[in-house]
Amino acid sequence: MSRFIAALLSAGAVGAIASTAVVAQEAPKVSAQKPSARPVATPKQARARADSIVAKLTLDEKIALVHGLFPPMADGKTQNELIPSAGHIDGVPRVGIPIVRESDASLGVANQVEQRKGDVATALPSSLATAASFDPEIARAGGAMIGAEARAKRFNVLLAGGVNLTRDPWGGRNFEYLGEDPLLAGELAGAHIAGVQSNRIVSTIKHFALNAQETGRMVLDAQIDEAALRESDLLAFQIAIEKGKPGSVMAAYNKVNGHWASENDFLLNQVLKRDWNYPGWVMSDWGGVHSTVKAANAGLDQQSGQELDKAMFFAAPLKAAVEKGEVPMKRLDDMVARYLTGLILTGAFDTPMPATAQPIDYAANAQVAQRAAEAGIVLLKNEGDILPLAASAKKILVIGGGADVGVISGGGSSQVRSVGGAPIEIPLAYGGSASFARITYHASSPLAALRKAAPGATIEFTDGRNLNATLEAATKADIAIVFATQWTTEADDVPNLRLPDHQDALIAAVAKAQPKTVAVLTTGGPVTMPWLDAVPAVLQAWYPGQRGGEAIANILTGKVNPSGRLPITFPARESQAPRPTPVGLDLLTGLARDAAANPAAAGDFSLKTFPVKYPEGSDVGYRWYERQGNTPLFAFGHGLSYTSFAYAQPQVSGGKTLTVSFTVTNTGKRAGADVPQLYVTREGSNKPMRLAGFQRVTLNPGESRRVTLTAEPRILADYDTSLPGWRIAGGTYRVAIARDATDRSMTLTTTLDATTMKP
Template sequence: MGKSMRLAFAASWVIAVAAPAVLHAEEPAENAQQARARADALVAKMTLEEKLSLVHGLFPPMAAGKTDQELIPSAGHIDGIPRLGIPTVRESDASLGVANQVEQRKGDVATALPSGLATAASFDPEIAHAGGAMIGAEARAKRFNVLLAGGVNLTRDPWNGRNFEYLGEDPLLAGEMAGAAISGVQSNHIVSTIKHFALNSQETGRMVLDARIDEAALRMSDLLAFEIGIERGNPASVMCAYNQVNGDYACESKHLLTDILKTDWGYPGWVMSDWGAVHSTVKAANAGLDQESGQELDKQIYFGAPLKAAVADGKVREARLDDMVARYLTGLISSGAFDHPVPAKAQKIDYAAHAEVARRAAEAGIVLLKNEGDLLPLSGVKKIAVIGGHADVGVLSGGGSSQVRSVGGAPIEIPLGSGAASSFARITYHASSPLDALRKAMPGIQITFVDQRDVEGAKKAAAEADVAIVFAVQWTTEAQDAVNLSLPYHQDDLISAVAAAQPHTIAVLETGGPVTMPWIDKVPAVVEAWYPGQRGGEAIADILTGKANPSGRLPITFPVSASQAPRPEPVGLDKLNSLEAQAAANPADASDYQLKSYPVDYVEGANVGYRWYEQQREKPLFPFGHGLSYTSFAYRNAQASGGKVPSVTFDVVNTGKRKGAVVPQLYVKRDGSDSPMRLAAFQRVTLKPGETRKVTLTAEPRIVADYDTALPGWRIAGGTYTLALANDAEDRSRTFTVTLESATMKP
């Protein structure tokens, strides 16, 4: 069986038995074999210069005068070949919406989704698909046909500056959600990437660090998330990462790009580099890199004249160049981008309808962490004090390439004076005021606002109110990691002071990931709103007032302290700070003080996130999968089965008085194994009061298996396994024992 057919067979089999969600990838415009045949026929008609023109792309902000075709200010541009009908490609960053970070395109706005973590917290691939479809529609209307979306890097460290973009710490959840979002984007006949391949797990030293991990552990964690995402979403392109992996730059790693991605997985599309991630010509091309992106950000245009010379010298075979071009065209054809050109002029966008997509995603992803005494939803109160977080004007968003200039404008936008992100990131708020939304939702209630800098005023307002709501923020960004897990700007002290003045205090957190909560025992209600997007204020108000029932579940563990995590702070941060200090003291020689390659050893291996905490017997503040509701649910009549793949069938009952959603989760562990339990299936279930639904959770086979490098491939060891039907990663109130048959699967 050919590699592409093997991939299709494996994907369909896994989807049939294991997918916890109802939604899968859109059917590609043409299957991979048909698309490749068309691509090969086009390549056969090309001159050498035409082939070379397609394997490196411009970075528009630095590319004026380098093309006769129209340059739209954006992330990337590759000229088309009109005589062969090959379209011009225009690329936009698009993790959370069509990006326009520092307003390259004056006045151009887009719909801003909540952060990736917020979408992941919905545990609902339909939410992810709807968000992807919305972004893809806006991109096409703005004349972009490639979106740099599909971030699926696992959260290995809670302080990673880019955690907010991604989809959490579990490979099954991240892969399912990424695949759904990608298929949504590509339903518009445009390309989505999946990124950053692989182990782009911290921002400190991201251009030079060497991520070290053993093969089996990598296959069972980060690579499994990519594998599932590719199967579910059929992304037309894979973007390789900045960092090194086990000694090779990710964009020069033959093992990652050729052995695993293209051979083991049979991936038919093209591999593009991240912007500024190419370091060589011959090694990168022969390793499997197909296209150099944003060429102006590299030290030279490696895939231009140097590649031409390497082909002439035989250092890169011409057949390899043909394959690079054919893979690029295969991706364009199979996604529909080739045969469905973007419009010649920008199209009108229904921003009002798209705002509802963002609002629904925010509501589904907001997590009620604590609700002591049923303080929420708000009722029977006459006076509310809203404090801090700039809740009077908007909600916070994360920084970097994913920044969206949202409809409604930015009421707060603060440039950075220094740091790795200063050239392309600003501290930005979306114009969606929680204060205004609460006042609209609760007419007749006196709601006052106090700025976070006025601690005495906050204490006074809180004491005089029936309820105090403190909004606390933590800004994170691409290119920089959070230096610790504490809320900045003395907000921990603010929350403690307010809670001392008002026992009915609610903390609403707008953060890029986990934060510590030294005040947790004093605050009866805590809401994690993440970065909730351009309708975040309305979504928060809906949750607080009970118009929406909270249903989000944590896609990431919240530790009690940073010391519980595998690494308490960014690896290399001390070196970076020292070098920056030396460069500041010696500006004439600043280029001498650059961070050099250094190792980051991922000692947790495949035991990422909640698995690490279980293995280390550390009890976190809030576990993966945790989330409360305003109603109650019961699991009844559960029956487990084994055989080839374990499953549990049970009834879910809404035993409360409100409509709501619950996320039953299936965890699995082989008896006698030292490995912690693993999330093997999940499903979001929405029920009316008193409603019952029968659900079957069937384990993803690769979660049950271990990766065997000697095979090589996946091996399910025969024997007894323990299953847990759970509400979160710590819940062991419903366990079952089943017997599984031994089995192997190809890598």
């Protein structure tokens, strides 16, 4: 969900709604640590109950449940309280249907432009950081925490669960998603969704499907063949739905193979509802509906934020279409029943929301956010064991990145106004996100945290703008730590992978002046590093959330041993990516130029539908690099530690199931966590290896543990449209027990039986 924020910033909407804000104050009562138990109900039981309720509804009541209000633009359209937020659907009290209030998003309860004055929430690190933990428990804890806060703030639907695969390293929304691998993304998204829903509220899963870039996202046509789509992006959704059982699926803005995602019969009716037997409801994204009859019959169940669409397609037009028989009454009943089923299965239907906002234990929830950041920070390079900071480093210089006041966060509908406020908040003058996004920092200063974590050292700060003074200070320090930032946002892709604002030149100059230089990257995804050979230590901190400063300081000083692994490939050069620049960016640039040349007709210049082709198919990310024979800068799965691990005594078994077991030993002097990874391919297929299993293992020095990984069968299979379904070819399979996607130091072979599986 996205475009609603633009409306907030227009026509004085923020001021108009501020007086109705509901603010949760800090008090130690509601915590993510004790979520409510989920109710016990099977999908069949929930649907039967939903059908019995639908049978009691009038036509007008049914229509009212399949389109939702956008609160900032919905004055006078309901007698019930409108909490400033993303969405609102009135209930039907006479049959027990509750009011539904919807809020963004995956990183916390959003309040992007402070439409609820003074209301703050706990901000998780970016989803890429959570993915880098390779730990479903970290993902679940984060979901449980933000779900608890949502309930305390009286929201019963969170527009969370972003699981779109990263196909391009420049994607503006990559930070909101869980990386490039369908197994990793699916497992962690499912855990996050389950955590949210443990609070008896609904989490969506989004954006279904192929929202892989922001440039032209409202009009582009994503083109890919069915088998490739099933083996990649759809597999991530499928696994996440199986693991998390989200109450709702949110359709994407874009087209997929010629049809809008919100009216795509293949995606909604054939894949989601028929093949996967999904019981919940499909909602649109805000401003993402294009028709009444086609959308309803193709499987869209609810129009969200109706005021942002060109028409209220699922209001009076839908009623008329039902009365004419263009949309069967049976289909309308199904739309309503699916909505109620999603609410019933998650417990949202039967768990009343509090009448007023409830206290929240923000201190406890901050620890959840900090643990996630610490687990997801990746040590990319540590030449000469320059990290952790030695006690002998008495004079430390911290440079740039706003590290004196906080840590940067990503922009768009996921933006959380975090506890502690925003020490930096910069409005934008241009770009697709200018109307609703701001460059925003969380008030968690790495400088202050470092001073607290290393009280015996003198730690100074310079913003780096005076280069001569910065270099002079660097030469006098024992070590220099350069914080570099890259802001990314929903609605805009980055035009290239270079650090902006001449930060590459700054890092190179500092490294030349001070051989002991550490680069800390707070970015939305991969960046190129032309200075890498000269910098002995590099830390990828992503957008680390509202306790990011503390997490970074703990990693740098060794209070926490780094254990993150890259969930996304870092290319050595932009040209290595399947699409080295955003498709359609040139079209946007041309439109902007034409509009500037003819301001009177600027409204006539709009981006038309254009194709985005995905020739890599299911070979997303690291598989593309292997297929092309390209060596990345840092591979998927890569990450260093302050200790060392050894793998021994591998065994593999085949037949109907591929399983490997091996012993992992901490051979170093510090406790730490390792992430062994299982990659598999069929011998003779010439197909790249794919991640088929992984496990995060925490060990004390000298400790060993036997680890068993069972391969996800759909990773071993090819999708066969002629079955239709999954087909594992019988024969020999090559297995790698690895530290990253390029590691082939421990390989085995086994034989698998031929088998098929349903879609």
